[in-house]
Amino acid sequence: MPTFLAADGTELHYDESGEGKTLVVLPGGAGRHPSYLGDLAGLPGRLVVHHFRGSGDSPAEGARSFWDQAHDVDGLRAHLGLDRLDLVAHSAGTRVAIAYAARYPDRVASMLLVTPPAAYLTDTPSDAALITAHRRGEPAFDAAVEAYRTGPRGEDQADFERWQQVAAPATYAAWTEVEQAHSRIGRTLLSTVRAFLDVELPEDLPRRLGEVRAPVRVIAGAQDFTTGLAPVLAAAKLFPNGEAVVIDDCGHYPWVERPEAFREAADPFVR
Template sequence: MPTFSAPDGTVLTYHVTGEGPPLLCLPGGPMQDSVYLGDLGGLTAHRTLIRLDLRGTGHSTVPRDPASYRCDRQVGDVEALRAELGLERVDLLGHSAGANLAVLYATRHPERVGQLALVTPSVFAVGLDITAEDRLETARLRRDEPWFAPAYASLEAVTSGRAAPADWDAVAPFWSGRWDDEAREFRVAEQRQRNDEAAALYASEGAFESEGTRADAFTAPVLVLAGEYDVAAPVRVMKEYAGLFPHADLVVQSGAGHFPWRDGPEAFVTALAAFRDQVVAGPPGT
């Protein structure tokens, strides 16, 4: 597996799979091994995926300074990888918490980003609010599922700030568009793959206070891809998120939760491929 050195000397690993134009992928979690992204539902047939193992995750080494887990302090890692790859400009995809890092990088280095795809993104970097009712309203779309009642009761506890430890596991069905054995196995693997120490520091004080977090300063094409059923990134807020950028498209994937490439691989790949084609072709009249 190829490695490179971050600005502070931490040795980071990345993974290259697929064919086509390169797409640098930043995982969520936060601070989860990038292996969970897999081939992004078969996107490797259209793009060369470059998955970065963030510092202290996957095959990347643990940094000497734990404070460097803070999201804004990892922007330099992404820039170092771009330079390592020899790319003048890079197409960037961020999933969930990884979208925060993607947005910080894009607004700090706008000249280095060709396009930006934000998949079920966390909103910390752009300062939006997700209310309890946003999440509960989205959850109620699943009211006919056999697991709904206990999971919804736990989600009410979580969103009201009175959750017991068991409630966090009980809401897991809401993360997936299909709560089956495969989704359960994926959930168990997630918990093994995350660096909990790093996750606790990722959004620590000061991470998103820079003026560089202003999305309206980024003028390249943006795709915000939301899942119809995603309680982590509800559609109402994703519409608001897309509206922050001068040139953004919103795609809402039907039947998808927080991991849309797993819930509907064909729809996911079609949306990403169409976005790439649109960017290559340019806007009408150009």
């Protein structure tokens, strides 16, 4: 597996597959093992999948906030010999992509942000309850919503992983064998999540994003309980060249739930 050295000398890992235009991929989960991404439904290009500190095959120690890990992404850019990056990011990985754009706006060629959490970017109220109301009464979904409301019951890794499995049905628009199998791929360390989200963001972050001139496409799931739809659409408007594409009958993982629709939304943009 290829590696590069971060500015502090830490050896960080990345995966590489495919040919063509280089797309640097930032996984979500606040540090979930990138294996859950698969091949992103065959997304075209040379996919360079970054393993964040504390996740995947990068060292478990030394995990940092998503704001600080923007510097690691720039280290990967330099290692790849690129002047600017075309970023593809999912979920919590979009936090790092946005941090990178805010800190290195001239080094971003484009950003494809897939189901980004947006509550920290906009005060638009979440409509999650409304867009998923039709699923109320499904035992697995109701239990998942309650799990999101209460959070993990304990403070150790085992408790966190049990909570993730109970909460998983709320992250998809349906809960078939396909979604169930996908939910079990890719471990996430609780310690990494805590470090990832331990950050005080600059008050002028929205202004900084307004200075990012690169094209930005946001892909939203019409039934994404984890993010809601309205906040995601509002976040796309923070970028001067931002746009949003909504995929129907879809939750938080469009390349798993609606692969053809995902490719239709993503391929023209990344090419």
